[in-house]
Amino acid sequence: MATAVVDEAKTPDVPLSDAVVVRFAGDSGDGMQLTGGQFTLSSALAGNDFATFPDFPAEIRAPQGTLFGVSAFQINFGSSEIDTAGDAPDVLVAMNPAALKTNVPSLKTGGLIIADEGEFNDRNLAKAKYESNPLEDGSLAKWQLLKLNISQATLDAVKPFGLGNKEALRCKNMWTLGLALWMFDRDRQPLIDWLKAKFAKAPELADANIAALNAGHAYGETAELAGPLKQHHVAPAPAEPGLYRTLTGAEAIALGLVAGAQLAELPMFFGGYPITPASAILHHLSRLKEYDVTTFQAEDEIAAICAAIGASYGGSLGVTSSSGPGIALKGEAMGLAIMTELPLVIVNSQRGGPSTGLPTKTEQSDLYQAVYGRNGDAPMPVIAARSPADAFECAIEACRIAVQYMTPVMLLTDGYIANAAEPWHVPDLTAYERFPVQFLTEVPEGGFKPYGRDEKLARPWVKPGTPGLLHRIGGIEKEVDTGHINYAPANHQAMTDIRKAKIDGVKVPDQTVELGAEGGRLAIVGWGSTFGPIHQAVRRKRAEGKDVSHVHIRHIWPLPANLGELLKSYDKVIVPEMNTGQLKTVLRDQYLVDAKPLNKVSGQPFTIAEIEAAIEEAFQ
Amino acid sequence: MNEMTTIAKTTLKDWESDQEVRWCPGCGDYAILKAVQRTMPDIGTAPENTVFISGIGCSSRFPYYMETYGFHTIHGRAPAFATGLKLANPDLDIWIVTGDGDGLSIGGNHTMHLLRRNLDCQIMLFNNEIYGLTKGQYSPTSRVGTTTPSTPYGSVDRPAQPCAFALGAGARFVARGFDVSKELPNVLKAAHAHKGAAFVEIFQNCIVYNKDVFQDFAAPKGAEDRQLWLRNGEPMLFGSEKSGGTKGITLDKDALELKVVDVVDGDWQAAGVIVHDVTNRSVAHMLVEMRFGEFPMALGVLYDDPRPSFEADVVRQNAAAREGKTADLQGLLKKGQTWTVKEGGPEL
Numbered sequence: 001m002a003t004a005v006v007d008e009a010k011t012p013d014v015p016l017s018d019a020v021v022v023r024f025a026g027d028s029g030d031g032m033q034l035t036g037g038q039f040t041l042s043s044a045l046a047g048n049d050f051a052t053f054p055d056f057p058a059e060i061r062a063p064q065g066t067l068f069g070v071s072a073f074q075i076n077f078g079s080s081e082i083d084t085a086g087d088a089p090d091v092l093v094a095m096n097p098a099a100l101k102t103n104v105p106s107l108k109t110g111g112l113i114i115a116d117e118g119e120f121n122d123r124n125l126a127k128a129k130y131e132s133n134p135l136e137d138g139s140l141a142k143w144q145l146l147k148l149n150i151s152q153a154t155l156d157a158v159k160p161f162g163l164g165n166k167e168a169l170r171c172k173n174m175w176t177l178g179l180a181l182w183m184f185d186r187d188r189q190p191l192i193d194w195l196k197a198k199f200a201k202a203p204e205l206a207d208a209n210i211a212a213l214n215a216g217h218a219y220g221e222t223a224e225l226a227g228p229l230k231q232h233h234v235a236p237a238p239a240e241p242g243l244y245r246t247l248t249g250a251e252a253i254a255l256g257l258v259a260g261a262q263l264a265e266l267p268m269f270f271g272g273y274p275i276t277p278a279s280a281i282l283h284h285l286s287r288l289k290e291y292d293v294t295t296f297q298a299e300d301e302i303a304a305i306c307a308a309i310g311a312s313y314g315g316s317l318g319v320t321s322s323s324g325p326g327i328a329l330k331g332e333a334m335g336l337a338i339m340t341e342l343p344l345v346i347v348n349s350q351r352g353g354p355s356t357g358l359p360t361k362t363e364q365s366d367l368y369q370a371v372y373g374r375n376g377d378a379p380m381p382v383i384a385a386r387s388p389a390d391a392f393e394c395a396i397e398a399c400r401i402a403v404q405y406m407t408p409v410m411l412l413t414d415g416y417i418a419n420a421a422e423p424w425h426v427p428d429l430t431a432y433e434r435f436p437v438q439f440l441t442e443v444p445e446g447g448f449k450p451y452g453r454d455e456k457l458a459r460p461w462v463k464p465g466t467p468g469l470l471h472r473i474g475g476i477e478k479e480v481d482t483g484h485i486n487y488a489p490a491n492h493q494a495m496t497d498i499r500k501a502k503i504d505g506v507k508v509p510d511q512t513v514e515l516g517a518e519g520g521r522l523a524i525v526g527w528g529s530t531f532g533p534i535h536q537a538v539r540r541k542r543a544e545g546k547d548v549s550h551v552h553i554r555h556i557w558p559l560p561a562n563l564g565e566l567l568k569s570y571d572k573v574i575v576p577e578m579n580t581g582q583l584k585t586v587l588r589d590q591y592l593v594d595a596k597p598l599n600k601v602s603g604q605p606f607t608i609a610e611i612e613a614a615i616e617e618a619f620q
Numbered sequence: 621m622n623e624m625t626t627i628a629k630t631t632l633k634d635w636e637s638d639q640e641v642r643w644c645p646g647c648g649d650y651a652i653l654k655a656v657q658r659t660m661p662d663i664g665t666a667p668e669n670t671v672f673i674s675g676i677g678c679s680s681r682f683p684y685y686m687e688t689y690g691f692h693t694i695h696g697r698a699p700a701f702a703t704g705l706k707l708a709n710p711d712l713d714i715w716i717v718t719g720d721g722d723g724l725s726i727g728g729n730h731t732m733h734l735l736r737r738n739l740d741c742q743i744m745l746f747n748n749e750i751y752g753l754t755k756g757q758y759s760p761t762s763r764v765g766t767t768t769p770s771t772p773y774g775s776v777d778r779p780a781q782p783c784a785f786a787l788g789a790g791a792r793f794v795a796r797g798f799d800v801s802k803e804l805p806n807v808l809k810a811a812h813a814h815k816g817a818a819f820v821e822i823f824q825n826c827i828v829y830n831k832d833v834f835q836d837f838a839a840p841k842g843a844e845d846r847q848l849w850l851r852n853g854e855p856m857l858f859g860s861e862k863s864g865g866t867k868g869i870t871l872d873k874d875a876l877e878l879k880v881v882d883v884v885d886g887d888w889q890a891a892g893v894i895v896h897d898v899t900n901r902s903v904a905h906m907l908v909e910m911r912f913g914e915f916p917m918a919l920g921v922l923y924d925d926p927r928p929s930f931e932a933d934v935v936r937q938n939a940a941a942r943e944g945k946t947a948d949l950q951g952l953l954k955k956g957q958t959w960t961v962k963e964g965g966p967e968l
Contacts, residue, residue: 045959190957245958255953262949269708288952289938290945294707296934299733303700306693306730310673310704313691314712318704336694426953464689464705464712467668472637472684474692475676484639485684 019078020234021086022180025103026095028062028071031173036073038177038194040421042186043077044246047236050077051532053085053605054419058276058359065119065127070102079235084532085420087607091183093176095119095150097128104140112144114179116172118151148219150175157215158208167205171212178216185233188217240425247424249388249417250280253321253347256395257281258291259429260345261317263396264403265436267292269311270319271304276359277415278323278349301329305346309333312342313473315439315463317399321347323415324366325356331374334408338378338499340473341451341459343402343409345395350414350528352603361603362416364528365579370410371557371586377496379503381405382557384412386531389424391417394554400435405506406458412556414578416529416605437461443468450483457502459483504558511560515539516549519569522618525595527553527583530576530606537611548615553583564591572618574598576611630661637687648799648824649678652746653685656715659805663812670713671705673698675722678753679746679824682717696727699734702741703930710931713812714741720761721751724780728760736790737930738816742808745782745819746799748826749833756829768829783908783922786819787901794904794923798823798838803849803920810921816929837917850907850920855893857883858916868893869915871906878906880915898924 022039026032033054043050053074062069076086088108094100096119104113120135134140135147154175158168174195181188192210199206220231261268270293272282286295294316298304301322308318322330327348337344350366352358366373370382381401385391391413398411440448440460450471451459462469471483479486480494515538516523526534531552538550551566553559567573567587573595575584581597588595598614600606635657643649660670670688674680676695683690689712693701698716706714716734723731723745734743750768751757757770761782765774783794793814797807799822811818823834837846844860848869856869866883870892881891894903904923 041957045957047959047961194957239961241961241963243954243958243960245954245956255949258952259949262947267708269704271704289941291947291949291952294934294938296703296707298700298703299729302697303703303730303733306697306700307704307707309693310691310701310706311708312704313701314705314708316708332694333697340691426958429950429953463709464671465669465709467666470668470687470689472639472686472690472692474683474690475694476692 018080021076021089022091023074023089024093025072025099028069030095032071032073035173035177048077049082049237051082051085052421065124067098070099079237083535087609097124097130101128109142114146116150117147118149154212157211161204161208171209174209174212175216178213179220182217182220243426244423246421247388248421249391249413252388252391253281253395254284256392260396260399263434266317269316270295271298271308272321273298273301273304275323275326277418278321281321301326305330305333309337312344319345323349323351324353335374335378336475337408339475341406345398345402346410348412349418358603362414363578367582379500381409381506384528384556388422403437414529439463449481451478451481506558508555508560510562511566514550514552521547522572523549523551523570525551525575533606533608533611536608541615567593627666632657635660635687637685639684641685644828646827651799655804659808665713672715673702674717677719677722679717679719696722699730703739706931716743718745720747720759725760732789735817740816740929742811742818745821746824747821748824750826750830752826782821787908791819792816792925793818795820795921796919816926846916848916848918850896852898855888855895
């Protein structure tokens with residue numbers, strides 16, 4: 001462990017303060033996601049708050065060295081509350097010319113570039129479409145440049161272990177990580193333990209990787225004396241005492257669904273079909289069979305939801321998950337779940353659209369699809385998670401509404417939340433209210449009515465196999481109470497009204513204000529993963545004395561009962577969204593408020609600066 | 621077949637729901653419904669443990685008329701609903717009712733995957749070679765040249781062969797019957813007795829849009845000559861003295877194809893007639909491809925060779941994965957690398 005803690009006053013050239021943004025960028029085969037993930041863990045162990053943003057290509061192994069094959073991982077860590085993965089990196093680690101070219105434009109002026117000059121050969125420069133070597137031609141003058149032959153240093157470090165050239169070079173990411181750990185005064189031991197466990201069956205690989213890690217770290221120690229490389233200590237962020245772990249959105253949803261099913265005292269059935277970025281939920285759940293979870297990889301998206309509905313019909317909590325195009329395929333079956341009033345949770349990990357769109361990039365453009373995207377008048381509750389940790393709570397909430405109201409519920413998350421990690425204060429499950437399901441098992445007083453209603457307007461849930469309650473359900477319009485086929489005009493009017501009233505009546509908590517006052521000059525109203533940048537921007541502007549509030553909506557449908565009044569209590573309302581203005585339209589429609597859109601559809605999350613600029617403009 | 625505890629004996633009436641049947645007068649579906657309702661008491665399962673699941677089309681109204689649990693789902697997807705339901709409760713006895721359009725056109729994918737997975741259920745595919753409920757368009761089983769509102773000059777595409785499709789998809793039970801056949805209950809019983817996916821093609825007369833299209837083999841007159849009812853362990857014989865004597869099916873060993881031979885004086889062995897072995901997959905492939913006209917229509921159980929069913933394997937794997945583990949969710953939440961924040965800061 002390095003000892004020197006650099007006095008920041010002496011290193012004004014690298015403005016590392018209470019929060020630092022580091023981006024690791026390399027070829028998709030360079031192991032950048034793994035490097036980032038391990039650096040994240042080390043940040044957690046150092047007690048920093050953090051947020052991450054993995055950004056990788058849709059191609060599994062894009063041709064080596066190309067611009068479209070660049071994979072990057074950004075982490076923002078600090079000693080105070082961190083809500084986003086950071087706007088512009090302070091440090092960029094570029095493992096090849098293509099990684100430099102695609103990432104350097106976002107680096108802060110004066111920021112540090114660490115480049116593996118061993119990869120800046122003619123061939124790689126050509127692939128990255130550089131006419132001259134940027135490490136030599138002065139084009140990087142506005143940043144600090146540290147050229148290191150990481151490839152050669154790695155080869156030297158792992159030489160004793162007799163690996164082939166290709167395998168030896170695969171340890172490059174550990175050399176880089178070793179250097180990064182030194183830079184931020186981090187303990188290497190947890191990583192060494194992790195490498196030993198990961199390569200338990202190939203100890204020579206473990207040793208080689210550890211040697212590379214140590215070499216990178218040692219390089220930092222010895223090179224500190226000269227050049228731009230400095231060590232920084234980022235103090236731990238204050239956090240509530242308790243047990244913490246890192247959590248990605250996909251993990252959070254899997255755990256939240258399991259918790260939801262347990263709180264409902266139901267077995268869970270999960271039907272899925274591989275699709276990016278939703279597949280991770282299927283992967284997590286398929287390993288949790290001891291929690292009474294059955295997973296089913298169906299032949300297509302439609303079969304996945306239909307099987308989940310079939311399982312719900314049989315008395316399990318049916319769940320399906322997908323991303324935009326897959327959700328579109330499931331639309332007809334959602335209508336059937338609405339018509340037959342069976343519980344179902346549908347998770348949509350949104351990605352850039354339309355069509356195949358941007359499979360690995362984030363977007364929030366499925367709000368219309370979630371709220372309105374079915375044939376007929378087909379109301380359905382919609383909940384949106386704001387962060388990985390929040391996704392756990394939202395998944396439980398979706399399960400609760402589904403079983404208590406006998407309805408499908410859509411849970412919206414996005415590619416950013418699914419892949420991003422944040423520290424999670426592990427909750428105490430005994431603190432959650434249970435909502436055990438009561439199946440109807442006997443003919444009630446007054447006779448059995450398959451479409452009779454309780455006070456929530458939910459119909460009874462009867463499992464096939466129950467004697468005395470035999471009945472038939474289906475997608476044709478149901479007769480009030482009996483559930484028989486009925487095409488009569490008055491009956492369709494009545495049933496449409498009941499379906500609407502049931503969902504309108506779903507009890508959701510009143511909307512609170514995240515930051516700022518109820519009422520005032522300006523509200524920034526968000527939903528989903530825009531939480532981080534909105535929150536930070538509003539905090540900064542409030543610190544400057546601006547009367548701006550942050551309102552973040554979890555319950556997209558039905559909307560909180562007090563939301564209309566709340567929005568009308570502000571002079572101006574701005575709705576930042578990673579779409580062309582979908583929540584904005586819903587709010588205008590529902591409340592006739594003059595909500596103004598702030599839109600971004602580049603496949604990248606909002607930066608704090610973009611929201612700050614919008615706030616600034618609103619006050620002019 | 622599901623293992624059942626003692627079940628009260630039922631009668632045909634016990635399986636009739638109170639719903640008014642709404643098929644066209646004279647529709648073959650009435651005969652199939654009666655055959656099923658008549659067969660259920662013999663099969664001996666309890667109505668409350670029985671679920672009929674259908675897609676969309678005339679045939680798919682079937683569940684409403686059965687006094688069992690029933691789910692009239694969406695077009696083509698009944699196999700997917702059945703899969704989820706069976707996995708949720710493997711004790712249920714599930715019957716899928718579908719048609720040539722529902723099960724082989726819009727839902728062909730699901731039919732294929734249900735068969736390859738071998739979900740324990742019975743699939744009754746009512747084949748009337750037409751779209752009835754949408755008023756008479758040609759279907760994936762319509763013969764070339766079928767004139768309909770959507771093919772005024774006759775259809776040009778070749779029809780799918782349901783039993784060949786099923787066998788190709790990996791089905792372990794393939795059978796054929798037709799709506800008014802007295803043999804249909806026996807075929808249904810055999811299907812139910814098969815543990816795994818049992819595929820039954822039932823030719824069904826659409827009296828309005830494709831009337832009597834199966835009459836050439838289904839008509840009672842001359843039936844012996846045009847129907848080959850397959851029975852396990854018995855020679856493949858058909859024909860009558862009236863129409864020129866008994867005939868049989870033999871294998872042309874040089875051409876590796878089936879052919880019809882005359883049986884003289886009842887000596888079918890001498891004529892090389894094949895004895896039907898329901899577990900012979902190679903012969904099953906030839907039987908499902910047998911062209912009517914040149915050959916009689918092969919009916920009855922064409923193939924029956926069970927192997928472990930999907931839901932049984934899933935249940936087994938789930939149980940093995942759960943073995944020795946407790947469902948400690950709080951423990952799961954804490955899994956992986958964690959750290960504790962104390963008043964003074966974090967530690968491992």
